[in-house]
Structures are given as C-alpha cells and as structure tokens.
Amino acid sequence: MNTPIGAVGCLTVDQVREVLIEATSAPSLHNSQPWRFHCTADAIALHADRSRAVPVADPEDRELLLACGAALLNLRLAIRAAGVQPDVNVLPHRCASDLLAIVRPARRRPATPTDVELAAAIPRRRTNRKPFLPTLVPMSLHSQLRQAAEAERAWLAIPEREQLPKLQALAQQAHDAQLADAEFVAELRHWTGRGPETPDGVPASSSGPIPEPQDEWVLRDYSSGQANSRVAGKDFEPEPLICVLGSFQDGVSAQLHAGMAMQRVLLAATAAGLSSSFLSQIVEVPTTRKELRELIGGGLWPQAVLRIGYGSPVPATPRRSLDDVVDAPARS
Ligand SMILES: Cc1cc2nc3c(=O)[nH]c(=O)nc-3n(C[C@H](O)[C@H](O)[C@H](O)COP(=O)(O)O)c2cc1C
Structure with a gap:
C-alpha cells in the first residue's frame, strides 16, 4: 500500500514521491537510514530517527547527523531539479529536538545546470568498496x-x-x-x-x-x-x-x-x-x-x-519503502 502522500507547496504528488525517493537514496552508516519525513500541505520536515542509531560505532549520533544532512542535500537538489526553489529552515528548534529541517517548496525557479547535474548523480552514486583503477584523479x-x-x-x-x-x-x-x-x-x-x-x-x-x-x-x-x-x-x-x-x-x-x-x-x-x-x-x-x-x-x-x-559499476543497495519513512496526512 502506498503512503497517501499529497501535493506539497509547488510540488505535485508525483514530484513529492520522487523527491522523497531521492532523499532516501542518501548514504548512511551501515545503511541504517536514520531519517523520517513528515509532509504537510506546504512543507516537508526532516527528522532524525534515533531508533535507527548505531550506538557502538557512533555513540554521539555524529554520523547519524551526517546521513541526515546527506538526505537533506538530496531533497534540496531534487526539488531544485524539479524547477522549484526550496526554502530551507535548518534546525528550526535549534538543537533541542529531532526536527532537523523544514523544507518549503515555495515557488517556481528554473534549475541551474549544476543543480541538474548533481541531481542526476543522486541515483547513480553508490559506495564502491571494490578496487579502483590505478589511474590518478587529475x-x-x-x-x-x-x-x-x-x-x-x-x-x-x-x-x-x-x-x-x-x-x-x-x-x-x-x-x-x-x-x-x-x-x-x-x-x-x-x-x-x-x-x-x-x-x-x-x-x-x-x-x-x-x-x-x-x-x-x-x-x-x-x-x-x-x-x-x-x-x-x-x-x-x-x-x-x-x-x-x-x-x-x-x-x-x-x-x-x-x-x-x-x-x-x-x-x-x-x-x-x-x-x-x-x-x-x-x-x-x-x-x-x-x-x-x-x-x-x-x-x-x-x-x-x-x-x-575510478571504479567499475556496483549494484545499488536497497532502501526502505516510503511507507516506512514518511508520515503524510491523506489529501485529495
Ligand atoms: C557517515 C557514514 C559513514 C560510513 N562509513 C562507512 C565505512 O566506514 N565503511 C564502509 O564500507 N561504508 C561506510 N559507509 C557507507 C554505507 O555503508 C553506505 O552508504 C550504505 O551501505 C548505503 O549504500 P550506498 O552508499 O551504496 O547507497 C558510510 C556512510 C556514511 C553516511
């Protein structure tokens, strides 16, 4: 069953699903995916999901925050690539809660070539643990x-x-x-x-x-x-x-x-x-x-x-479905 995601700000329902999929393809320590998203009519909120912490390797949740930051950048870029300007409020409650950012897809604005190029790289980025070619990076x-x-x-x-x-x-x-x-x-x-x-x-x-x-x-x-x-x-x-x-x-x-x-x-x-x-x-x-x-x-x-x-291709790792990471009130 699909999460009943509605339109958010300038984004259509399909665009909201798309930008959330891009956000969740971010890397995370052990692929723990320590994030949750809450959608309302005008904003997507990013929360840390501390139930998915990795407490021995990352006792202070530092890498958990890195992963959430990576998801936030993906979200920003995916919204930009859709031709919409995201207004981002980082840590609206300062550091006092698990609410990490509120992203408002507020108004239309054409994407820059860099936005498009980086957003296109989101689904192609993978952690590649295999040997790379001996060729030096220029x-x-x-x-x-x-x-x-x-x-x-x-x-x-x-x-x-x-x-x-x-x-x-x-x-x-x-x-x-x-x-x-x-x-x-x-x-x-x-x-x-x-x-x-x-x-x-x-x-x-x-x-x-x-x-x-x-x-x-x-x-x-x-x-x-x-x-x-x-x-x-x-x-x-x-x-x-x-x-x-x-x-x-x-x-x-x-x-x-x-x-x-x-x-x-x-x-x-x-x-x-x-x-x-x-x-x-x-x-x-x-x-x-x-x-x-x-x-x-x-x-x-x-x-x-x-x-x-320079590496050779490796397969993508799986992600949890949007149903498991998004809270969204049903909207018509
Ligand atoms: C903060 C952070 C630390 C990570 N540390 C390691 C690591 O030490 N060794 C490793 O092989 N992968 C590490 N990873 C990669 C994750 O295992 C990887 O992102 C996850 O399995 C998802 O795979 P993907 O990056 O191919 O999408 C790390 C990722 C993040 C975000």
Whole structure:
C-alpha cells in the first residue's frame, strides 16, 4: 500500500514521491537510514530517527547527523531539479529536538545546470568498496571536489602523498581498536552481510574483496564470512585519493551541514565519473580522530574520510519503502 502522500507547496504528488525517493537514496552508516519525513500541505520536515542509531560505532549520533544532512542535500537538489526553489529552515528548534529541517517548496525557479547535474548523480552514486583503477584523479577534479565542500560551508582536506603513511597507520590503529571491542563487532555483524531482500543494512554483495596482505586501505571488514574473492590481478589502487571532509565547528548544526557537504562532494565525484567509499574508523575512534585533526592542520573537525577514484559499476543497495519513512496526512 502506498503512503497517501499529497501535493506539497509547488510540488505535485508525483514530484513529492520522487523527491522523497531521492532523499532516501542518501548514504548512511551501515545503511541504517536514520531519517523520517513528515509532509504537510506546504512543507516537508526532516527528522532524525534515533531508533535507527548505531550506538557502538557512533555513540554521539555524529554520523547519524551526517546521513541526515546527506538526505537533506538530496531533497534540496531534487526539488531544485524539479524547477522549484526550496526554502530551507535548518534546525528550526535549534538543537533541542529531532526536527532537523523544514523544507518549503515555495515557488517556481528554473534549475541551474549544476543543480541538474548533481541531481542526476543522486541515483547513480553508490559506495564502491571494490578496487579502483590505478589511474590518478587529475588535479582539476581535486579542485572541483574542494569547491563542492566549500559550497556547503565545509572544507575538503586532501592530505599530501607524504602524509598518507601516517593516515594509513591511523586507519589501522582505529580498525584494530574497533575489532578488539566485542560490542562493536556484534553491531557490525548485525548490520552487514545481509541477503538481497532486506531493505536496510549492507548486503553481502556490496562488500569488498577479502583483504590480502598488500591491501593498505581495505579496513572495515564488510567482507567477513563472505565469498567475495579477489579477481586475479585486481589489486586496490596503489595511490588512492583520500579526502577528509572537515567542518569549522563540531556539534549538531555543524555535523548536519557537514553531511550536506559530504553528499555534495560525493555527487560531484559521481557526476565526474568517479567512485567513492568511506574509511570511517579514523573518525569513529576518538583518539585517531584527534590525531587526524592535527594531521590536517588543527583547524578543522574531521567528519568523514573518503576514498575516491575510478571504479567499475556496483549494484545499488536497497532502501526502505516510503511507507516506512514518511508520515503524510491523506489529501485529495
Ligand atoms: C557517515 C557514514 C559513514 C560510513 N562509513 C562507512 C565505512 O566506514 N565503511 C564502509 O564500507 N561504508 C561506510 N559507509 C557507507 C554505507 O555503508 C553506505 O552508504 C550504505 O551501505 C548505503 O549504500 P550506498 O552508499 O551504496 O547507497 C558510510 C556512510 C556514511 C553516511
């Protein structure tokens, strides 16, 4: 049964369904999809759904807010691509509730080419944990990715090649710390290695190949127990492009905005033909997050660590249906 969604502001019923589907295709830690949408005649409200938190890996709901920020950017872009201007009120009750934003599709306004390009990338963006080609990402694209972060008032730090060994050591340190925690491992197992029919969590088919000794950047073991064995000769890229999405403050508002910036970077990468994956251990473990903050200069709060490069196609992961995430009064 379909959720009885009605028209909202300038959007028709079909457009409302479409923009909500785009919003829910945002990435989230373990594909937990920690959001709810409430539609009224003139607005779509985005709420954090804390019942879908991942409390061991993300005890302060920081990554939950990143995911909701990503969903909010998708919603904004999808509305823009429909030729409508969204008036967005972020944290209308300050940080005091789970109401994260109210989006009013208020008036018609033609989409810009950038809006159209980024909105078109929403359904094509996927987390790609497979090896990327050894081809280096050109510097011109580094600039485009940085600009995408800056457009949402965040910063994309791209560590120099000589900083990568330190970054890699931090990733390994964080990974080891997490795997030594039985509660973390139980939570990871709960959310990953799922069958294709489940609407949330990470399907086994989305895991990367089983790590081999030469793999330096394959850390979160989404592969455990899975038979995603390596195709001969398909090693991970020797010089990955690793980017650290940072915010100028930390806290609820900064993390929500960082989620929008993270998603704009991921969509800009997708639009440029690039693939991406996450290396979140470093920012999930407090000691390594602190060291990463120092590594990138001390002025930014690291929010997400991304690996970007040229990958081959991977399937989309499932999402919960709109019936499960949207509250909407029936309208004629
Ligand atoms: C804040 C955040 C952290 C994430 N951390 C990791 C990670 O450490 N390792 C990983 O393989 N995927 C990570 N992911 C990716 C999610 O697992 C992925 O978004 C989810 O499974 C949905 O798949 P999709 O991105 O292909 O749509 C993260 C996503 C978000 C938003």
